[in-house]
Amino acid sequence: MPPLEIWTAELVHPGDRARPDYGLLTDGRSVLGWGPLEDLRRDHPSARLRRLGAYLGVPAVNAHVHLDLGTGPVFRGPFMDFVFEAVFPLSEARGLDLARKAGRAAAQPALGDIVAKDPRTLEWWLGEAPFAGVAYWEVLGIGDRAFEDRILAETRALVRRYRRYERPGGPRLGLSPHAPYSLTPRLMREVVALAREEGLPLQIHAAESPDEAAYFRDRSGAIAAFHRQKGVPDDLHPVGLSPIEYLAELGVLEARPVLVHGVQVDEADVRILAEHGVRVVSCPRSNVNLEAGLPPYALYRKHGVALALGTDSALSGGSLDVRDEVRFLLERGEPAALVFDAAVRHGRAVLGLRLEPIEAGAPLQQVEFW
Template structure:
């Protein structure tokens, strides 16, 4: 029987594997007592049985928590067909091959899908400026729209920065209460020149704009910063790109240089940007991320499908780094449902406390985006959406 049924006279005890109320660390197993459509108590099933011996008990599902947050996606790719391929095949065979499917229509369809899923909030990377206005007009899409900027040529940095700033300023005038805010995304440390990276991150820090940067997704990023060569360099050379990688980053590659150390020494971490992926990192990178206070978004399904490796979640947690979850685009993540991402993460990280993963999907995501989760506590209305039924 549904907890919200009008004929529910007795309280009901809903149990689950993991309960996250929105505060604290969570309960495993967990339970919620619902009476007359309102939350009466939360805790472990054992303590709730003792306090509510007459409650009718039933298992609600694997997880009870506020709606999860999709902290990193590319909604404008929502019309793409999903294909799992190694990273260096996926870019030409999926991203480029299906590029006519990228656009405003896909972004709005993705936003509809997130609304249907009841997402808590979204962090969306916006590639085309024309997608900003229609997404900002939505009142069912709390979160951040990160306008993506990409240019590896330092001599063009000022011009590209001025154009990006004009786009962001125009978009910010369209922000509405309850809707998404505008942020910035310098694409990656190897597709954005050192000068442009500094201009963008300093501007964002000064304006209080949220920032996301894709960092250390594929192991070849480490080769690039160590040697200036490797498979990323080979693929970039087929595009308009400076003659040397040193020209992009404004320094010589060296054996101990990593994308994270580079960004840190450039000053790009000072405004606490969110770092997305962070799969191929060193212990020093993890320590730097913790010291800088940067949160991290992990996209477990995308990283697995593109054969990029496994996010070292335990080490980031030990360094006190705030972790959130994202699906990346449907082209690599397969769906926009973060509950599926959580289920996958539980298989991928069997030694990690599942409460930590659920907390990351809710609280971590809201921390990244600056939004707030509802709290499941006594006196608050019960919502069937708190049961993550797809798990």
């Protein structure tokens, strides 16, 4: 019989919660069991002890990413500069090839990926990509009623067509109405209604940049300027609200969408999210690179709003490895057990995945450590 080893790390997550002073017993091939470190050492005094680092347990998941923006160099600067200088130039190229390439750089086995422009990316994602999670089709646009009707009809047809590619137990199709300011109120409401009707998961970017907050507050900032330049009527969206209040007024939060970012929020906003049972995906490195600041994590904790973690695109986040978000938050003094729970437990909940405990007998490869 191969010699026994006891593996441990600062936090150990066998599948229920992250705990300190915990470990696993292994013969080098399989998980033989989990337990308090003290008990394992007492019961197996000849087993070699391996201290592995920050984490040992169920793998983390990346709850928000844009594979189809590729892996190109990280952008640092305000959000709308990022849109103009990094996202818009990729408009033509966004699609299956970039998504495949970025998919090879994605470090986690489960992703929440926003898919834009190229439906072939959905076919790949749902039919053959090696990920669990959700491929969210992105919908956005501002126009008249005929425009809204056309986008809705196209989205409906796309949902009908691509749901057929879902494999039993495999990744799911979702919808992502992009952001409060980038869809007309009616289009936002109707896309959310369609998702409810079809039972599709939803992700919406919300309260990300200071410019988004300024747009809804008093039509100031770079998003308001961009809308004016495009001829968007000044009264398209209400004014004097926060982005979260706007989504609540629109009835969108009743559908319990997952919101991404949630940086520009005050306590009243966080209370609204808590009341609606809305979960948030935080992408802290992207927020800092795009000069948005960091979400008020203590407020989210105070009101019991569940936070998951995502990298956002490699262009704003810097890598497609959610463990880099964990390290980033730990370096900033966020409580370790909660940060790991965000990456492991809430990430799965956001993507509709179950947190499966790693049982005795499971191959050791199922255990992640870093």
